[in-house]
Amino acid sequence: MDRKAITSYDVARxxxxxxxxxxxxFSPEASISEATRARVMxxxxxxxxxxxxxxxxxxxxxxxxxxxxxxxxLIVTRMxxxxxxxxxxxxSRNIQAKGWQIxxxxxxxxxxxxxxxxxxxxxxxxxVVILSAILSGRMAAACHASGIPVILYNRSxxxxxxxxxxxxxxxxxxxxxxxxxxxxxxxxxxxAGDDADSTSRLREEGFVERLVTAGKKLFLRETxxxxxxxxxxxxxxxxxxxxxxxxxxxASDVMxxxxxxxxxxxxxxxxxxDFSLIGFDDIPAADWPGHQLTSIRQPVHRMIRxxxxxxxxxxxxxxxxxxxxxxxxxxxxxGSCRLPAKAV
Amino acid sequence: MDRKAITSYDVARxxxxxxxxxxxxFSPEASISEATRARVMxxxxxxxxxxxxxxxxxxxxxxxxxxxxxxxxLIVTRMxxxxxxxxxxxxSRNIQAKGWQIxxxxxxxxxxxxxxxxxxxxxxxxxVVILSAILSGRMAAACHASGIPVILYNRSxxxxxxxxxxxxxxxxxxxxxxxxxxxxxxxxxxxAGDDADSTSRLREEGFVERLVTAGKKLFLRETxxxxxxxxxxxxxxxxxxxxxxxxxxxASDVMxxxxxxxxxxxxxxxxxxDFSLIGFDDIPAADWPGHQLTSIRQPVHRMIRxxxxxxxxxxxxxxxxxxxxxxxxxxxxxGSCRLPAKAV
DNA sequence: CCGTATGATGCATGCGCATGCAACATTGAT
DNA sequence: ATCAATGTTGCATGCGCATGCATCATACGG
Numbered sequence: 001m002d003r004k005a006i007t008s009y010d011v012a013r014x015x016x017x018x019x020x021x022x023x024x025x026f027s028p029e030a031s032i033s034e035a036t037r038a039r040v041m042x043x044x045x046x047x048x049x050x051x052x053x054x055x056x057x058x059x060x061x062x063x064x065x066x067x068x069x070x071x072x073x074l075i076v077t078r079m080x081x082x083x084x085x086x087x088x089x090x091x092s093r094n095i096q097a098k099g100w101q102i103x104x105x106x107x108x109x110x111x112x113x114x115x116x117x118x119x120x121x122x123x124x125x126x127x128v129v130i131l132s133a134i135l136s137g138r139m140a141a142a143c144h145a146s147g148i149p150v151i152l153y154n155r156s157x158x159x160x161x162x163x164x165x166x167x168x169x170x171x172x173x174x175x176x177x178x179x180x181x182x183x184x185x186x187x188x189x190x191x192a193g194d195d196a197d198s199t200s201r202l203r204e205e206g207f208v209e210r211l212v213t214a215g216k217k218l219f220l221r222e223t224x225x226x227x228x229x230x231x232x233x234x235x236x237x238x239x240x241x242x243x244x245x246x247x248x249x250x251a252s253d254v255m256x257x258x259x260x261x262x263x264x265x266x267x268x269x270x271x272x273x274d275f276s277l278i279g280f281d282d283i284p285a286a287d288w289p290g291h292q293l294t295s296i297r298q299p300v301h302r303m304i305r306x307x308x309x310x311x312x313x314x315x316x317x318x319x320x321x322x323x324x325x326x327x328x329x330x331x332x333x334x335g336s337c338r339l340p341a342k343a344v
Numbered sequence: 345m346d347r348k349a350i351t352s353y354d355v356a357r358x359x360x361x362x363x364x365x366x367x368x369x370f371s372p373e374a375s376i377s378e379a380t381r382a383r384v385m386x387x388x389x390x391x392x393x394x395x396x397x398x399x400x401x402x403x404x405x406x407x408x409x410x411x412x413x414x415x416x417x418l419i420v421t422r423m424x425x426x427x428x429x430x431x432x433x434x435x436s437r438n439i440q441a442k443g444w445q446i447x448x449x450x451x452x453x454x455x456x457x458x459x460x461x462x463x464x465x466x467x468x469x470x471x472v473v474i475l476s477a478i479l480s481g482r483m484a485a486a487c488h489a490s491g492i493p494v495i496l497y498n499r500s501x502x503x504x505x506x507x508x509x510x511x512x513x514x515x516x517x518x519x520x521x522x523x524x525x526x527x528x529x530x531x532x533x534x535x536a537g538d539d540a541d542s543t544s545r546l547r548e549e550g551f552v553e554r555l556v557t558a559g560k561k562l563f564l565r566e567t568x569x570x571x572x573x574x575x576x577x578x579x580x581x582x583x584x585x586x587x588x589x590x591x592x593x594x595a596s597d598v599m600x601x602x603x604x605x606x607x608x609x610x611x612x613x614x615x616x617x618d619f620s621l622i623g624f625d626d627i628p629a630a631d632w633p634g635h636q637l638t639s640i641r642q643p644v645h646r647m648i649r650x651x652x653x654x655x656x657x658x659x660x661x662x663x664x665x666x667x668x669x670x671x672x673x674x675x676x677x678x679g680s681c682r683l684p685a686k687a688v
Numbered sequence: 689c690c691g692t693a694t695g696a697t698g699c700a701t702g703c704g705c706a707t708g709c710a711a712c713a714t715t716g717a718t
Numbered sequence: 719a720t721c722a723a724t725g726t727t728g729c730a731t732g733c734g735c736a737t738g739c740a741t742c743a744t745a746c747g748g
Binding site: 005007008009019020022023024030051052054055056057058059060062063 | 733734735736737738
């Protein structure tokens with residue numbers, strides 16, 4: 001209980017070697033004979049010794065230009081959204097598999113990001129992934145000065161010295177618009193996730209751009225906050241009017257499901273007969289038999305792998321310049337849309 | 345970039361004080377005059393100094409019986425399940441709010457828990473929460489010996505020196521059984537989450553216990569893995585038979601939704617006319633208009649608060665003995681069940 | 689048989705911080 | 719005016735580890 005922790009000195013004593021030998025036994029590169037390593041390992045096993053990662057990090061401050069901790073910061077928003085929950089799960093698995101630990105910070109608003117990052121920097125994280133949020137220019141500069149690579153996932157910030165991985169939001173919006181236009185829809189609505197958020201804005205821009213090209217304009221526009229409840233409420237507003245939309249595109253699947261459930265089960269509308277619905281992300285629930293939600297799929301696995309690769313490369317080569325990578329989404333057609341007359 | 349990190353010595357030099365003064369300025373308890381603290385803080389701000397949490401932890405090894413890192417380990421399984429995603433989000437918010445950092449470890453199987461814990465211990469975590477998994481007796485002993493409090497969430501292990509917070513699983517099963525029996529159901533099925541998992545087993549035990557009391561026995565039994573897909577498949581098996589169940593109780597809501605979707609939309613069954621359905625957890629999607637799933641609600645907020653409180657108390661008083669806390673679930677009646685003739 | 693190259697080992701050191709201790713300043717009571 | 723009590727400050731130290739350096743052992747070529 002209040003027993004003293006076991007250190008490399010304890011192991012050294014038991015194995016009859018120096019503390020250096022213990023240290024070397026635990027670092028694969030070091031110059032040490034197999035015999036000594038074996039004796040050390042036996043002693044370590046006997047005592048239940050585990051190298052102290054904190055002390056190791058301290059020591060690294062002596063030999064590396066920057067202190068390394070073996071930890072990666074992960075700043076997360078909207079973890080309740082299955083899209084992000086899945087991303088966190090997979091991203092953390094990937095990073096763990098590469099030998100880093102995850103220092104998690106959940107934030108509920110954009111404003112908390114800088115504070116979270118400040119705290120994380122005190123722990124000398126080797127890098128940081130920011131999920132669906134951005135950081136201030138000041139913090140970006142601070143990270144850059146400290147040699148801490150930053151990756152934005154699901155966001156970009158071209159003017160900052162940070163890397164980013166995200167979907168082609170504008171293009172995704174275009175895919176949705178084209179499909180609805182081909183389907184002959186006339187009164188097309190959009191439900192935004194957050195007016196201040198570039199992700200939602202870009203999806204809307206691409207969407208509206210194509211509507212305009214086709215000689216239409218946005219029929220209605222609502223704003224939610226990416227949650228089911230806000231989608232439901234947006235749906236109620238959209239369909240409480242005299243003249244109703246015949247198509248709705250939402251900035252996220254979760255909101256789409258809100259629209260879908262309220263339309264079908266509270267307003268007794270028929271989807272897709274009364275209106276077509278398209279979401280974004282293609283979360284697993286989009287494919288549930290009762291939903292069959294048409295959606296823009298994000299290539300999540302590839303995006304996460306890319307984010308991990310960039311992060312690790314930047315951590316290993318500190319002077320590599322930031323990289324931005326955009327992935328194309330795919331329209332996944334399911335039963336929530338009236339189909340174009342000719343095709344599919 | 346490869347600029348040297350800013351240390352307390354740099355700040356001391358600029359402020360014209362000793363390094364000790366800088367250290368004291370950043371610790372609220374320390375004996376230091378307001379004037380000195382202000383000068384230090386100004387210098388610190390000017391240089392962008394942040395105390396090095398790693399070094400602080402090293403130093404604590406000198407003064408505390410056990411080295412403190414300010415980090416709490418969080419070992420998580422099944423993060424894709426909204427029930428756990430929400431729990432992780434809320435739990436991490438709580439722990440952060442109390443001033444600890446979260447060292448996250450996602451595991452995909454029970455076997456990975458011990459390895460995760462070993463790694464976490466190298467980082468000298470002050471405590472650990474294990475979500476929906478248990479640890480070996482050996483690791484429990486190791487944590488105990490190191491003075492690291494362990495809390496199991498959604499599991500228990502009475503024989504181990506660890507705390508736990510969980511729902512009364514057996515009682516929840518009884519609630520479900522009683523309600524189905526009162527509703528006059530005759531052919532009652534259960535879908536397990538995992539046969540090796542006490543959570544699912546206890547729910548089943550309580551459930552079957554009441555069936556037996558009422559002179560019935562379990563009509564059918566299927567096993568899934570807590571996922572939607574496995575629920576769907578279990579549903580397909582249950583209803584592909586000649587004689588079909590008229591009630592199904594699932595060990596989790598997500599599986600229930602799998603049963604619900606396949607029944608309604610693939611098998612064209614009517615819920616609750618053809619059969620009643622009860623889930624467990626009461627995730628938000630249970631209340632979606634198109635689902636209206638009856639479920640056993642877990643008092644998540646209270647449970648998470650309790651877990652946080654226990655954890656923090658154990659971290660602050662290392663010799664406090666482990667505590668086990670069980671919460672009662674509540675039956676939330678929604679449209680997925682045929683109601684008892686008389687009541688509600 | 690000697691000299692040199694190679695590998696293995698131990699010693700000493702410092703990473704950045706917090707704190708015990710001694711020195712010193714300040715205040716108030718007598 | 720003197721002394722004790724209190725508050726503030728700096729010095730020195732060590733937390734556990736990794737590594738540069740010197741030392742020593744071993745092997746091998748000439």
